[in-house]
Amino acid sequence: MKDIFQWFRENSPELRKDYFKFLRFRSISADPAYRSEVLACAEWLKTYIQEHTTLQAEVLETPGYPLVYAEGSRPDAHKTTLLIYGHYDVQPIDPIELWKSDPFEPVERDGQIFARGAVDDKGQIFYAILAARYWKESGRQLPINLKFCIEGEEESSSLGLAKALPHLKGRLRAQYLLVPDFDQFDARTPAISLGARGMVSLEVTLTGSKSDLHSGLHGGLAYNPNRALVELLAQLWDSEGRVQVDGFYDDIAETKETGYTFRFDRQQYRKEFGIEALGGEKGKTMEEANCFRPTLELNGIGGGYTGAGIKTVIPAKASAKISCRLVPSQNPEKVGRAVEAFLKKRALPGMRVETQIYPGAYAFRGNPTSKLAGAVSQAAEEVTGIPCKKVLSGASIPIVADLVKATGAEVVGMGYGLPEDNIHAPNECFDWPRLEKGFATVARTFELL
Amino acid sequence: MKDIFQWFRENSPELRKDYFKFLRFRSISADPAYRSEVLACAEWLKTYIQEHTTLQAEVLETPGYPLVYAEGSRPDAHKTTLLIYGHYDVQPIDPIELWKSDPFEPVERDGQIFARGAVDDKGQIFYAILAARYWKESGRQLPINLKFCIEGEEESSSLGLAKALPHLKGRLRAQYLLVPDFDQFDARTPAISLGARGMVSLEVTLTGSKSDLHSGLHGGLAYNPNRALVELLAQLWDSEGRVQVDGFYDDIAETKETGYTFRFDRQQYRKEFGIEALGGEKGKTMEEANCFRPTLELNGIGGGYTGAGIKTVIPAKASAKISCRLVPSQNPEKVGRAVEAFLKKRALPGMRVETQIYPGAYAFRGNPTSKLAGAVSQAAEEVTGIPCKKVLSGASIPIVADLVKATGAEVVGMGYGLPEDNIHAPNECFDWPRLEKGFATVARTFELL
Numbered sequence: 001m002k003d004i005f006q007w008f009r010e011n012s013p014e015l016r017k018d019y020f021k022f023l024r025f026r027s028i029s030a031d032p033a034y035r036s037e038v039l040a041c042a043e044w045l046k047t048y049i050q051e052h053t054t055l056q057a058e059v060l061e062t063p064g065y066p067l068v069y070a071e072g073s074r075p076d077a078h079k080t081t082l083l084i085y086g087h088y089d090v091q092p093i094d095p096i097e098l099w100k101s102d103p104f105e106p107v108e109r110d111g112q113i114f115a116r117g118a119v120d121d122k123g124q125i126f127y128a129i130l131a132a133r134y135w136k137e138s139g140r141q142l143p144i145n146l147k148f149c150i151e152g153e154e155e156s157s158s159l160g161l162a163k164a165l166p167h168l169k170g171r172l173r174a175q176y177l178l179v180p181d182f183d184q185f186d187a188r189t190p191a192i193s194l195g196a197r198g199m200v201s202l203e204v205t206l207t208g209s210k211s212d213l214h215s216g217l218h219g220g221l222a223y224n225p226n227r228a229l230v231e232l233l234a235q236l237w238d239s240e241g242r243v244q245v246d247g248f249y250d251d252i253a254e255t256k257e258t259g260y261t262f263r264f265d266r267q268q269y270r271k272e273f274g275i276e277a278l279g280g281e282k283g284k285t286m287e288e289a290n291c292f293r294p295t296l297e298l299n300g301i302g303g304g305y306t307g308a309g310i311k312t313v314i315p316a317k318a319s320a321k322i323s324c325r326l327v328p329s330q331n332p333e334k335v336g337r338a339v340e341a342f343l344k345k346r347a348l349p350g351m352r353v354e355t356q357i358y359p360g361a362y363a364f365r366g367n368p369t370s371k372l373a374g375a376v377s378q379a380a381e382e383v384t385g386i387p388c389k390k391v392l393s394g395a396s397i398p399i400v401a402d403l404v405k406a407t408g409a410e411v412v413g414m415g416y417g418l419p420e421d422n423i424h425a426p427n428e429c430f431d432w433p434r435l436e437k438g439f440a441t442v443a444r445t446f447e448l449l
Numbered sequence: 450m451k452d453i454f455q456w457f458r459e460n461s462p463e464l465r466k467d468y469f470k471f472l473r474f475r476s477i478s479a480d481p482a483y484r485s486e487v488l489a490c491a492e493w494l495k496t497y498i499q500e501h502t503t504l505q506a507e508v509l510e511t512p513g514y515p516l517v518y519a520e521g522s523r524p525d526a527h528k529t530t531l532l533i534y535g536h537y538d539v540q541p542i543d544p545i546e547l548w549k550s551d552p553f554e555p556v557e558r559d560g561q562i563f564a565r566g567a568v569d570d571k572g573q574i575f576y577a578i579l580a581a582r583y584w585k586e587s588g589r590q591l592p593i594n595l596k597f598c599i600e601g602e603e604e605s606s607s608l609g610l611a612k613a614l615p616h617l618k619g620r621l622r623a624q625y626l627l628v629p630d631f632d633q634f635d636a637r638t639p640a641i642s643l644g645a646r647g648m649v650s651l652e653v654t655l656t657g658s659k660s661d662l663h664s665g666l667h668g669g670l671a672y673n674p675n676r677a678l679v680e681l682l683a684q685l686w687d688s689e690g691r692v693q694v695d696g697f698y699d700d701i702a703e704t705k706e707t708g709y710t711f712r713f714d715r716q717q718y719r720k721e722f723g724i725e726a727l728g729g730e731k732g733k734t735m736e737e738a739n740c741f742r743p744t745l746e747l748n749g750i751g752g753g754y755t756g757a758g759i760k761t762v763i764p765a766k767a768s769a770k771i772s773c774r775l776v777p778s779q780n781p782e783k784v785g786r787a788v789e790a791f792l793k794k795r796a797l798p799g800m801r802v803e804t805q806i807y808p809g810a811y812a813f814r815g816n817p818t819s820k821l822a823g824a825v826s827q828a829a830e831e832v833t834g835i836p837c838k839k840v841l842s843g844a845s846i847p848i849v850a851d852l853v854k855a856t857g858a859e860v861v862g863m864g865y866g867l868p869e870d871n872i873h874a875p876n877e878c879f880d881w882p883r884l885e886k887g888f889a890t891v892a893r894t895f896e897l898l
Binding site for chain 1: 799
């Protein structure tokens with residue numbers, strides 16, 4: 001462990017520059033306007049892995065954005081094969097006006113490095129690559145067969161990788177799959193994540209007229225699509241917070257999962273995020289609400305004029321973006337269709353209803369007693385000096401369930417993120433000490449496998 | 450009448466150029482970004498009136514945007530005094546992507562002139578100014594004492610004029626007030642408007658957390674402000690379309706108003722606007738819904754991500770812009786406060802609720818038997834060859850009730866707008882033949898008063 005830390009500290013100035021270079025790519029996969037930046041980021045990453053590790057790296061085309069794939073040239077059949085999955089794309093940056101600095105010009109303030117992707121997932125996949133770099137530069141042979149599969153569409157449903165998976169099955173084959181895209185347990189305590197929720201998302205648009213209307217001339221005559229939309233969406237939950245979509249809670253695995261630690265402190269949550277009003281269903285604990293129950297969220301609603309002042313308009317359309325988090329055994333397509341059916345059935349007659357369902361993903365679970373789970377836990381404990389917790393995540397890594405199926409691997413999620421890192425929000429941040437912990441945990445895991 | 454038409458036709462090429470110049474000013478009063486264009490538009494208009502009429506024009510400062518004011522230098526106590534009110538500001542232009550041509554570069558397609566303000570109100574106030582120009586260029590003395598009061602904030606609540614009114618009372622004094630900012634009855638039939646609704650508007654913002662949240666990590670824990678907003682706004686109406694705000698229907702004048710013609714054809718409305726779903730309250734006619742009942746409209750709703758694709762966010766805030774149209778005897782401030790109280794009382798506990806009420810306006814009514822009502826009706830009938838209808842408007846001219854009070858004048862609204870002119874919407878348009886009718890009606894009205 002001493003060598004691992006020493007190498008990192010000696011090389012920190014250079015590694016930090018490399019990290020900042022990675023962060024500067026505007027690799028937003030959800031918005032086609034950034035296409036060239038996503039592609040440039042993939043090329044840079046491939047070259048970085050090729051130059052600084054013993055692996056052969058390549059950019060693999062997919063029907064979507066390319067994968068950065070790397071593996072050793074001569075795998076040793078006696079060694080354990082570990083596949084590390086991550087992503088080089090990032091979330092969109094709006095509301096841009098709330099960023100305190102340029103999302104793509106990393107800057108350190110009060111010990112935190114602020115940039116889109118600082119943690120999710122550029123920061124976390126970068127420290128895993130540094131672990132491979134360490135093994136090369138330390139002159140010691142990698143104790144495992146290592147593979148990287150780093151995709152460019154995790155933040156927009158992993159479509160390219162999903163479509164490429166059937167053809168890549170052979171190459172991705174591994175005993176273990178490590179996904180460094182998760183949080184630690186709390187500011188001090190490390191954690192491994194043995195599951196995350198699935199997801200399905202969709203859009204709905206209500207159209208009431210051919211064009212926007214004057215709200216005085218037409219007020220009382222035309223039914224306002226904004227009104228039709230809020231009346232429709234408000235029906236999605238009953239007064240106890242249960243989603244009213246037919247079949248929404250069907251197919252939920254009934255076995256009670258135990259052995260996980262869940263962290264939720266009402267007071268701290270209030271203080272850290274300023275949150276007073278809690279969601280979830282009546283009668284369910286916060287742990288259930290966050291990990292064992294599906295949710296339906298309105299990620300965006302919009303219709304009419306939202307600029308400065310007032311514009312007296314009845315808009316032609318109003319729309320909403322909706323995503324559902326799913327728990328084991330729930331089929332994303334089935335849930336997506338159920339929500340769509342609800343919206344179509346309950347929408348006000350006379351409103352034209354258009355929906356679009358985006359490709360979804362199943363929830364996944366890892367085996368808490370696998371060799372990888374043990375190795376990462378032990379490595380994290382050695383690195384931090386604190387026993388490692390087992391957790392589940394309320395978030396989703398869309399492709400993991402498919403990856404597990406395609407590779408036959410046992411999966412473990414790890415990470416040194418924290419809820420206050422603002423991932424998917426303005427002012428995303430990470431810090432160098434946590435990046436170092438991540439690096440050391442992965443570097444040591446290679447030895448323990 | 451022959452002279453009037455002849456002058457217009459002979460001078461049409463020049464008048465049309467002048468009209469286009471007026472339309473090119475981006476005089477959007479609601480958005481402070483356009484401030485210099487609003488001011489430049491006022492200067493241009495003053496100069497135009499000064500040069501082309503016998504009136505003395507000036508730009509009068511107000512606490513908001515300036516007024517363009519004009520009157521004759523030597524009023525004749527034996528003549529009738531007529532004040533013409535209009536506005537040189539225009540509505541915002543978004544959604545800009547739906548405009549088929551630049552909103553501020555007027556262009557004629559299929560006989561319609563497309564530009565923001567083409568009709569509302571640059572087109573309609575311009576023809577009234579041309580009526581004064583005609584009287585100057587015809588070499589005949591104006592048969593009345595004429596005044597113009599043209600403001601720059603009608604589309605954003607007339608705050609400047611409202612505040613300046615107490616000081617301007619003396620100058621604005623008139624027996625009659627003509628407001629050329631209305632529609633004709635249908636494509637053929639002229640109309641005078643003897644009333645319009647009042648208005649009050651407000652904004653409400655619900656804040657659930659300090660910043661946007663990841664909808665997986667926080668989904669089930671934090672209550673989504675988008676959800677709290679749709680659940681709140683959906684409570685504004687009952688299943689029969691009645692607004693649920695306490696006192697919303699109080700103070701409505703009980704006398705049944707008669708003598709007006711109302712135009713509403715379900716089939717034509719559907720065809721023209723593509724509207725299938727109608728608003729209003731159960732048991733009320735469309736005429737009542739549009740003219741004799743107050744309405745509450747959601748002019749804008751917005752929260753979270755509304756760009757391309759999906760962003761899995763729980764937004765920190767969600768907000769709505771609301772406006773209510775009011776009928777005679779309703780106090781805008783009282784109604785605004787009642788809606789605000791409803792929103793504050795019904796909002797989910799734990800959501801921070803911020804509201805802002807914008808200055809409102811009373812409904813107004815004119816006297817159907819006034820000399821001005823008779824003169825405009827007769828002029829319109831002579832111009833079009835079709836009997837003129839008396840109508841009420843569902844829209845609002847915020848300042849008119851105050852102007853009537855301050856000037857002591859009897860008011861008549863007139864206009865050659867049509868519902869299909871897309872005022873307040875993309876692709877606003879007007880046409881030269883209707884502008885000519887407006888001009889001729891006003892020019893002839895001067896003689897008949």
